[in-house]
Amino acid sequence: MKIGELASATATKVETVRYYEKIGLLAPPARTSANYRAYGKEHLARLSFIRRARDLGFTLEAVRELLTLSDDKARSCEAVDSIARVHLADIERKISDLAALRTELDRVIGSCRRGTVGDCKIIETLGPKDARASVI
Amino acid sequence: MKIGELASATATKVETVRYYEKIGLLAPPARTSANYRAYGKEHLARLSFIRRARDLGFTLEAVRELLTLSDDKARSCEAVDSIARVHLADIERKISDLAALRTELDRVIGSCRRGTVGDCKIIETLGPKDARASVI
DNA sequence: GCTTGACCCTGTAGTTGCTACAGGGTGTAG
DNA sequence: CTACACCCTGTAGCAACTACAGGGTCAAGC
Numbered sequence A, B: 001m002k003i004g005e006l007a008s009a010t011a012t013k014v015e016t017v018r019y020y021e022k023i024g025l026l027a028p029p030a031r032t033s034a035n036y037r038a039y040g041k042e043h044l045a046r047l048s049f050i051r052r053a054r055d056l057g058f059t060l061e062a063v064r065e066l067l068t069l070s071d072d073k074a075r076s077c078e079a080v081d082s083i084a085r086v087h088l089a090d091i092e093r094k095i096s097d098l099a100a101l102r103t104e105l106d107r108v109i110g111s112c113r114r115g116t117v118g119d120c121k122i123i124e125t126l127g128p129k130d131a132r133a134s135v136i
Numbered sequence C: 001g002c003t004t005g006a007c008c009c010t011g012t013a014g015t016t017g018c019t020a021c022a023g024g025g026t027g028t029a030g
Numbered sequence D: 001c002t003a004c005a006c007c008c009t010g011t012a013g014c015a016a017c018t019a020c021a022g023g024g025t026c027a028a029g030c
Helices: A003-009 A015-022 A041-055 A060-071 A079-110 A121-126 A129-135 B003-009 B014-022 B041-055 B060-071 B078-110 B121-126 B127-133
Strands: none
Touching: A003 A015, A003 A041, A015 A041, A041 B078, A041 B121, A060 B121, A079 A121, A079 B014, A079 B078, A079 B121, A121 B041, A121 B060, A121 B078, B003 B014, B003 B041, B014 B041, B060 B078, B060 B127, B078 B121
16 A cells, blocks of 8 residues: 555545654555555554544544553553543543633623724723723 | 733743744833833733733734734724634634544543453544454 | 656655743842 | 842744655556
């Protein structure tokens, strides 16, 4: 399999595949006589794993750990579970941060009366606190 | 006001203040005889604006636009409203992406039976599709 | 047999929004 | 007078790619 085929089979960009090789996430494949990378099924499996973990939002560092762990089939899967749980907690924190942000941004936008910038509540809200206090 | 005072007044790091100056977001202030930056109230107001917009998740590029718009007090605040709405839509998209992620990760973690990596459902889920199909 | 175009190669620089040095100078308190 | 906190510039680093520049290879069509 050439790099373009591997890339399209995993919905990855060619440059990204090379990048994963450079940072040691994907093993360097054999080369053809023309110095083209020649991938096998094991590379496809590995890259699929990486992409799927990335799609789930794992960092490359977490993916690296998961790959290492997954290579040791006899090991307890506690560590795997732990990485996933830490990541889940992270996602939950991000969601609640964004939800708070949305609420505030909603409020800010809702205050817009479609006038001029001079009395735009959005701009006003963004200004320093004492400027806001003086208006009230 | 010296840079450290401005920084602590706006909960910003000194390096970040210098960075904002470098990228043209904050005007270069006057200098003391010792070449120290000497900030005035207008800088404090500007930096407060920037920080607050950043806290609301606006990109630096959006902040730059908002600052430009806010300088033209006579202008209609439509453009301001539009930037904020685009940003809100962006946040909402992120929230729903993360919520979908959480659901899937929840499912993956829930399938963990605390055995060995060899039959870890998390690792299995991350593997290539045909590997999963062959198990079923 | 020769050109066109799609693919491949390496290596480097750019993206966002900072943060962290290195290697200096300044100002003030004890 | 000396320690220490602060200031200066400039550069390099982080994540996770992405986008060139400047080449080589290969198959199809004329």
